Amino acid sequence: MRFASFIFDGVSRALNGNSMVPKVVVLVAVSGGGLIAYSESQSDHGASIVRSSETEPKKKKLVVLGTGWAGTSFLKNLDGSLYDIQVVSPRNYFAFTPLLPSVTCGTVEARSIVEPIRKIIKKKHGEVRFWEAECFKIDPVNKKVHCQANAGSNLNGTGEFVVDYDYLVIAMGAKANTFNTPGVVEHCHFLKEVEDAQRIRRSVIDSLEKANLPNLSEEEKRKNLQFVIVGGGPTGVEFAAELHDFLTEDVGKIYPNIRDLVRITVVEAGGHILSMFDKRITAFAEQKFQREGIDVKLGYKVTKVSDKTITMVDRENTVTDLPYGMVVWSTGIGTRPVIRNFMEEIGQADRRALATDEWMRVQGLENVYALGDCATIYQRKVMEDVSAIFNVADKDNSGTLTVKEIQDVLGDICERYPQVQLYLKSRDMRGLVDLLNDAEGNERKENRELSIEEFKKALAHVDSQVKFLPATAQVAAQQGEYLAKCFNRMKECEEKPEGPLRIRGTGRHHFRPFRYKHLGSFAPLGGEQTAAELPGDWISIGHSSQWLWYSVYASKQVSWRTRALVISDWMRRFIFGRDSSGI
Numbered sequence: 001m002r003f004a005s006f007i008f009d010g011v012s013r014a015l016n017g018n019s020m021v022p023k024v025v026v027l028v029a030v031s032g033g034g035l036i037a038y039s040e041s042q043s044d045h046g047a048s049i050v051r052s053s054e055t056e057p058k059k060k061k062l063v064v065l066g067t068g069w070a071g072t073s074f075l076k077n078l079d080g081s082l083y084d085i086q087v088v089s090p091r092n093y094f095a096f097t098p099l100l101p102s103v104t105c106g107t108v109e110a111r112s113i114v115e116p117i118r119k120i121i122k123k124k125h126g127e128v129r130f131w132e133a134e135c136f137k138i139d140p141v142n143k144k145v146h147c148q149a150n151a152g153s154n155l156n157g158t159g160e161f162v163v164d165y166d167y168l169v170i171a172m173g174a175k176a177n178t179f180n181t182p183g184v185v186e187h188c189h190f191l192k193e194v195e196d197a198q199r200i201r202r203s204v205i206d207s208l209e210k211a212n213l214p215n216l217s218e219e220e221k222r223k224n225l226q227f228v229i230v231g232g233g234p235t236g237v238e239f240a241a242e243l244h245d246f247l248t249e250d251v252g253k254i255y256p257n258i259r260d261l262v263r264i265t266v267v268e269a270g271g272h273i274l275s276m277f278d279k280r281i282t283a284f285a286e287q288k289f290q291r292e293g294i295d296v297k298l299g300y301k302v303t304k305v306s307d308k309t310i311t312m313v314d315r316e317n318t319v320t321d322l323p324y325g326m327v328v329w330s331t332g333i334g335t336r337p338v339i340r341n342f343m344e345e346i347g348q349a350d351r352r353a354l355a356t357d358e359w360m361r362v363q364g365l366e367n368v369y370a371l372g373d374c375a376t377i378y379q380r381k382v383m384e385d386v387s388a389i390f391n392v393a394d395k396d397n398s399g400t401l402t403v404k405e406i407q408d409v410l411g412d413i414c415e416r417y418p419q420v421q422l423y424l425k426s427r428d429m430r431g432l433v434d435l436l437n438d439a440e441g442n443e444r445k446e447n448r449e450l451s452i453e454e455f456k457k458a459l460a461h462v463d464s465q466v467k468f469l470p471a472t473a474q475v476a477a478q479q480g481e482y483l484a485k486c487f488n489r490m491k492e493c494e495e496k497p498e499g500p501l502r503i504r505g506t507g508r509h510h511f512r513p514f515r516y517k518h519l520g521s522f523a524p525l526g527g528e529q530t531a532a533e534l535p536g537d538w539i540s541i542g543h544s545s546q547w548l549w550y551s552v553y554a555s556k557q558v559s560w561r562t563r564a565l566v567i568s569d570w571m572r573r574f575i576f577g578r579d580s581s582g583i
Helices: 002-017 043-055 069-077 097-104 117-122 194-211 218-224 234-254 279-291 337-345 386-393 403-416 419-426 432-440 452-458 473-488 543-555 560-576
Strands: 061-065 084-089 093-095 114-116 128-139 144-149 160-164 167-170 226-230 263-268 295-298 301-305 309-313 319-323 326-329 354-356 368-370 375-377 521-526 529-534 538-542
Touching (some): 084 117, 097 234, 128 160, 234 521, 279 295, 279 538, 354 368, 403 419
Parallel strands (some): 061 084, 061 167, 084 128
16 A cells, blocks of 8 residues: 555645646555556646547548549549548449550450559548449539449449538549431440440450351351441541451451451541541551551541441432441540539530639539539630730739730730730740731830730730640549649638639739640551650651550559559560450
8 A cells, every 4th residue: 555655645746746737646556456547637628628629620521523534633643631532433443545445356454454443542541432323413502412323233223322512523524426326326336435345345256256157148248347437536546456456467367268358447527537636647547547458438427327237428418328247436525414414504505515714613613623524624715804914914004004014914824824825836926026016017116005905906816726625534634633733732722722813913823724734645556556746746657656655555554553464465465466255
């Protein structure tokens, strides 16, 4: 007992000598062989602990719809500890879609280009919850998202549920655009998802096996071996090139009796394939396809697809029926039904995609963002704000502007309205003085002052350079990374994505508006040849570009696992050829 009394006395003196010591007195008793604990705390300190836990701010709910390029890029770059994050998507993986044409012919396996989304979010700080479900309604008034179990999974029939949000990021992508052509949905293949590539692969093998049967006539065999690709864009051209390599390099050895009956046809409504590329690439691709026997029909519009033939008309309205064994439809993107309904609800029914500002905010809504193929950025025009720009630049309120006053804000104008810089470059202008001279048609002295009407006249044609971003994986990935950085800094910027117009004297943007940086485009043309269009007007076509394509696509994989699998698939193809099984 004396040992216990010693401890009690010592701690008591310590408490009495220092009122700031909050706790703890421990009594050790040997009686009964047990331990008795006695604690003492100052009441005000305990109350402060309770108050701090009660006043700790609750994380805001952030809901992300979609796990494509935009959604996955956003999640990878987002600080997960800042928000209560919930992800809703009908597929529980991210797919490297640029390699889908390679999946259709066995060059790359489907599993090699997908990464489970749960593995991606597991690396994030904080808790991120994922729901494999499909959003069928967005309610911006009540800030709710209505979802149902993915119809393509074994979760179907488990009912609907609602997810609340404070911030909503819509990255649901787009669907294939059929232009309401009869028979397309019923009889054509698309190439937007991994499942699409797998179905095309089975269909190609089925067509080959069917044509190899002994009871078919040569005409029936030719029909089964007629492969038609509608659309001469990058996806259609790359698939045609992959299919041609597969049929010539692999199928010819396995099916020698039918290899001479195979035909590949590319149908394009425009005047050229790969029209978005440089003319040198377009010409090379068309000549290469012609040499290799790929039939390219330019200026043909498909009007109907039946179970046996595809009907098309040329520019002279001549109707042509083409029998086919398989049709792949690759003519651009359309709007998903849930996005279409949402657009009608918020007054954007006349648009193809959700209109956002340069900070990815859906126009007319607060705390709702959209990016990727389901959205398009509305670039604000200079002429809409020309009066405000004039007032800001007119520091002395004289009602006129000197060239120097305009030059002081020109950098901010180019930052907020990039079409100004594009216009100067397109007209080979060195700066503002050239722009003013161009508007007047004569030499303008730098010390002359401009009225607002003269200022408007100088900027009148600038908005002609406004350009819409292409619906590509590169754009979506950059948008996701940009928006994540904005969300990571949202609190320090008072949860406002931007300030007033970024002009001197009126404040600066908390975040600079999104600016897409084009890093280049590739168009694989088969035969280990690729066309590359890189920044600086650098065009490269040939085998060296193919190796550049290999290195870039391997480096852009979402994980080291998929990177290793894709590279091993390429090596397997070089050594053993492509797999011709129907699995």
